[in-house]
Amino acid sequence: MPDITTRLRADATPTAPALVLRPWAASDAPGLVALGRDPALRRWTSLAVDDESSAVRWLREQRQGWERGHFAFAVEEARPSGTGGPVAGHVVLKNVVPGAASAEVGYWTAERARGRAIAPRALRALTDWTAATFARDGLTRLELIHQTDNTASCRVAEKSRYALTAVLPPQPPAHPRDGHLHVRHLTEAPG
Template sequence: MPDTTTRLRVDATPTAPALVLRPWSAADAAGLVALGRDDALRRWTSFAVDDETSAARWLREQRQGWEQGRRFAFAVEEVDPSGTGGPPAAHVVVKNVVPGAASAEVGYWTAARARGRGIAPRALRALTDWIFTSFARDGLTRLELIHRTDNTASCRVAETSRYGLTAVLPAQPPAYPGEGHLHVRHLTETSR
């Protein structure tokens, strides 16, 4: 089973720096509080960090997910040529990982300063490859990605990452106030 020392690296491109995906840590608390002030992030996600206490709770939930082997959340850092990472620019996660289950769900968000620069699709592709490499032997062959239909940026990330749109889901208030898109990626679909 993966542990909290897991690191994933995405190589630099001619137009974008390398990325490192790493488990969230207690050192990220202050940065999470700043991210929690982003209205767009609050609009499109369930991310609710308002202060140090809620940041510590959120980080504890991420750590517990790793310990339970059911949820694996990664902070995504841009890495400069010297190998130094900055504050998290994004978040990617696989959740509902159950041994023997054929599917799990992925999710992501991007910090305001990093939006529109291809970080989310690059990180999601790396996460997808890691998931299938790590969990296919336990039967995981399908990943689902759900977002609200009016979140066009998230739809572009899904499509760029080769998650095909398979259904429109009805609203289910209060948790899901609007219709959603269900995107799916299968193990048999090769990377890139």
Template sequence: MSDTTPRLRVAATPAAPALTLRPWTAADAPGLLALSRDDALRHWTSLDVDDETSAARWLREQREGWEQGRRFAFAVEEAGPAGTAAAPAGHVVLRYAAPGAASAEVGYWTAARARGRGVAPRALGALTEWAFTTFARDGLTRLELIHQTDNSASCRVAEKSRYDFAAVLPAQPPAYPRQGHLHVRHLTENSG
């Protein structure tokens, strides 16, 4: 990563503090390890962090994704008192496996303390805007969001973020043991 790696800002609302989206760093290991102990997070995501070694590995993989231009992962921070940042409140990611491709996948998760407060849709909105602004000139016109069919909270985040429901995807064990929902947002829908 370089000094040109983006930091995305989301303005505060009357009900929620400002957000900053920034690349994960090695210094996030203790906070990531603490977040990974959340049973709900472990149930709904593939986050495989159990100790300091696995936290360091996960963070290294995020950095390598940036360096390879295929996975752009952001830690989501809420502004604390006097503008200070607390431990990450979530994660958003753009998986762009084939630069120049017309579509990419987005994903997200939030810390237990941040759920139900609009962090995920606001962070996903910032990521969506950044993805289309950054990669549309290379041909990106479609973003896909996939979640398990029984994850109603993720379905609400997708809808709030203007990702339209497109299809039910069949289970594909072992990686995807349950059916999924596919939501889609197109570049042409990004204005307004």
């Protein structure tokens, strides 16, 4: 299993700085409370952070998840010094089970960071790391599920080379509405 200190990077582009992906930390609680107020995150995600105590609980769950095959990363835009700035998003690899052929990915982006290709670049970095870390153990397929009416998430999936393969019926509570299932096979070239 990967170490909780794992850090990933996504290269800079001509129009955007590099990204730093790092495990969530207890010090992220105040910023997470502010992010949790975003109506779009409340609509499209299961992020239920209303105050400092719910932020602390969510962050503890993310860190503990590393022991159970749930690898959550805070996404930051890199500063010129190479360190990260304020949290711009979140990517997660879920349901990694030894010997299982598939797992699931998810993501969200902070309001101030939307429309700047942060989610697709972070998702590609997570996908490449997943292939390098888990493919030799039999993981060959990543699934991405979002609500059918979340067109922005659909664009992120497509930009990250996750092909739309099915429309799924609701599966509450995680997926309360019809969803799109996108799939990426880890045997594909990175990127």
